[in-house]
Amino acid sequence: MNILVLNCGSSTVKFQIINTSSELIKNDGERCLASGNLEKIGSQEALVTMKATGKEPYKDVRPLSDHREAINVVLNWIDSGESQIEGINSLADINAVGHRVLHGGERFVQSVIVDEDVMKGIDECAVWGPLHNPANLKGIQACRALLGEKVPQVAVFDTDFHHTMAPEAFMYGLPYECYEKHGIRRYGFHGTSHRYITQKFAEVMKKDVSEVNIISLHLGNGCSACAIRNGKCVDTSMGLTPLEGLLMGTRCGDLDASILCFLAEKDGLNFQELNTLINKKSGVLGVSGISSDMRDLENAAVNEGNKRAQLALDMFCMRVKKYVGAYLAEMNGTEAIVFTGGIGQNSNYVRERVCSNMEYLGIVLDKEKNNTLPRSTGGVISAPESKLLVTVLPTNEELMIARDTLRLTEK
Ligand code: ADP
Secondary structure (H helix, E strand, O other): OEEEEEEEOOOOEEEEEEEOOOOOHHHOOOEEEEEEEEEOOOEEEEEEEEEEOOOOOEEEEEEEOOHHHHHHHHHHHHHOHHHOOOOOOOHHHOOEEEEEEOOOOOOOOOOEEOOHHHHHHHHHHHHOOOOHHHHHHHHHHHHHHHHOOOOOEEEEEOOHHHHHOOHHHHOOOOOHHHHHHHOOOOOOOOHHHHHHHHHHHHHHOOOOHHHOOEEEEEEOOOEEEEEEEOOEEEEEOOOOOOOOOOOOOOOOOOOOOHHHHHHHHHHOOOHHHHHHHHHHOOHHHHHHOOOOOHHHHHHHHHHOOOHHHHHHHHHHHHHHHHHHHHHHHHHOOOOEEEEEHHHHHHOHHHHHHHHOOOHHHOOOEOHHHHHHOOOOOOEEOEOOOOOOEEEEOOOOHHHHHHHHHHHHHHO
């Protein structure tokens, strides 16, 4: 089965075509046949990059007015012989589409086959994901129009893994009416990644998912920590939106909310400006004034002695440490800490800083292993005497979406 996995952002479309073979699926036997990235949708100079695995990329700069036009470009490329995708001669070879959907609210607690009612539900959840849910929906509508209703579509929600949180973990200390009237509560994100990590950890450790007790740290441009007990989420760091929790590339993470009132009063910032400040101008970018990219910061701090880059790194690592400590207390210990995401998988510096001075909690890193770990496969980086296992596992959200799509459409 060939599954088109789509991730439609506010001005981007990312895709992969994944071939899933039922006999091989348990052994990561799926193959990515092609992938691509369409950016700056809505502009005259949208960037298009699409590539069949093992072939030269197709690149173009062209006007793309909306998501439908962008998806049309992808589908035309797939349909044309020029794409040279192995085993795909035309659109008829695409059997199903899996969509990453940001916000599923309290309604969507697992992946679902898309129908009219589901589309309405995704639209209703747009109040909490105003930039992403409408884009996700546009992607679904475009695929319906261009591929026809016979090709099944599945929605996989970034929030669904976290629906098992208890009220004491997901409620804010606000008047209860805020929850009742507006659904204001913590929903959590990166659920597809944390779910993948849970399954992968079970597979590697040769145990059942229901026996997995870990803290999963997804550290990328967006960052979140997730406390997983018996294979289920009991707490996570992101909240109503992906802003809360860890310090991120451009998001501030945890913040005294009064600061927003202060800035509105003192600097006269309106809602839109405050929103941009905390989501786009903060995090390690805002603190360092240099970059949101961890590689640039490590370079500036370690090689050039830049103090603000160092401060941003120090704050980033300390915040992660703080959540690890909190979750260890909340869960009465765990079996392992798992690093994933672009930073978690690649930055031995961040991993070492997060795990340093944690012997009291039973965490001892093997520095040599941490420094020499192969990037693509990951592995254990804790020392033999460490009470907790510390591991790195590469995440694969697209694969998780493809697996859900296969499972739901095979029926
Ligand atoms: P997204 O959240 O958009 O999926 P990724 O998971 O790809 O992002 O993570 C992007 C982050 O990973 C960037 O901050 C980047 O600096 C960081 N990163 C990638 N490679 C390295 C590396 N070798 N060392 C340190 N950080 C890295």
